[in-house]
Amino acid sequence: MKKDFKIQIFNSMGRKKEPLVLREPGRAGLYVCGVTVYDYCHIGHARVMVVFDIIVRYLRACGLEVTYVRNFTDIDDKIIQRASALNIPFQQLTEQFIAAFHADMEALGVGKADVEPRATEHLAEMQAMIASLLAKGLAYPGGGDIFYAVDRFPAYGQLSGKNLAELQSGSRVDVDTHKRNPLDFVLWKKAKPGEPHWPSPWGEGRPGWHIECSAMSGKYLGTAFDIHGGGMDLLFPHHENEIAQSEGSTGQPWVRYWLHNGFVNVLTDSGEREKMSKSLGNFSTIRDLLAHYPGEVVRLFILNSHYRSPLDFSTELLETARHGMDRLYSALAGANKALQATAPDRTATGETVPDREEWGSWATDAAHFFAAMDDDFNTPQAIAVLFDIAKKINRAIPLLEQGQAETGAEIQTGVDLLRHLAAILGLLGDDPDHYFHRQGEEGLADVEIDRLIQQRLDARQARDFPAADRIRQQLQEAGITLQDTKEGTTWRRA
Ligand SMILES: [Zn+2]
Structure with missing residues (x-):
């Protein structure tokens, strides 16, 4: 359908609506942080996936050629702990939950991304980026790990809209004595006994979480691209760290537009709002929901709220959507x-x-x-x-x-x-x-x-x-x- 292309988009970088101007007219590159595959997805995941599915569909409906990349984090502490508790190889666990993710998404009408890279299949790209950060003095070794030195990257805090001192005062006191600054984060972790590990120039180990998105988006979308998305909870420190890694290693501007969807709140019987979390016991998997509602109804329920607003989760609102x-x-x-x-x-x-x-x-x-x-x-x-x-x-x-x-x-x-x-x-x-x-x-x-x-x-x-x-x-x-x-x-x- 022919229509004027005039999308206004709220950019978390700068916190204002601006016209969407693509790097290359007619083409858009979009990266969204995917899930860590160690458990079934809950309504919070459903929201991120449905929101960015709509954005991709709409950009395509406007005639754009979109490359959509959404990763799987298939190695991290939670995966290792869960696999070890179940006494199965971690790959068995991640395969199982990648399959479950795809089944859930299909039921919600969420299309596959064009590329769905997995962290464990991109170790070479991550190591190359870490090596370049070390060469530029933006990273340093400590206790067998490699850390990013945030105070060597002057633009750190640009996405959060805070400077280093403000961020530091708000951060938890870190017990890791190998860090020079509490905001420094790990790029490469030295292997602990019994954990999965890969060879690297810095010894056997595994990648930190943040580096995978920088390395994999770079591989599939180039060193600069249009839109990066994810849940609001990822804005700091994950996305701030991604910027530090990507812009630090290339010395070039990276992402034009940052999009973040709001939290999911649970409405209790007494009408109180609680942030959805596992610890509150209000954890509802997509599977639980799909047992009671068609996927399309869940989708409509999610879209009844603007993506940046909090999404109130209650059976009453689900019934309204039905x-x-x-x-x-x-x-x-x-x-x-x-x-x-x-x-x-x-x-x-x-x-x-x-x-x-x-x-x-x-x-x-x-x-x-x-x-x-x-x-x-x-x-x-x-x-x-x-x-x-x-x-x-x-x-x-x-x-x-x-x-x-x-x-x-x-x-x-x-x-x-x-x-x-x-x-x-x-x-x-x-x-x-x-x-x-x-x-x-x-x-x-x-x-x-x-x-x-x-x-x-x-x-x-x-x-x-x-x-x-x-x-x-x-x-x-x-x-x-x-x-x-x-x-x-x-x-x-x-
Ligand atoms: Zn990410």
């Missing part, structure tokens, strides 16, 4: 039914979405969607547009059924647009009947409920209040309670 997903599919199902009954030559399967620039009476909706996404990937606003389109489709269906044949083309275009825009967000990829069938009996009835609610609304607009009351009564008898709000009518089961 209901929203039902409403979107219900509009498609209703349109299908009406089109098949009145214009069998039209199909609303969305299989052949035309790549059109003109959406007729729907053009404003399309423009609103793109304006929202252009504005720092504002998915809540973009999703609101999807609901507007669904509402308009629902309103047009009775007109078609009453014989206004020209409404058929209108509905068809609306369905095409809805599918087209939703696909950019990785939503509505299913056939409506299949979606409701998977949701079980309950779901099949949802379509009918939404249709009855629409009929009631139409009756009220036509001031046929007895008819509207009859529909409310009919729903009441089926155990469905309606609630009329400013935003429209919602319903719940008894």
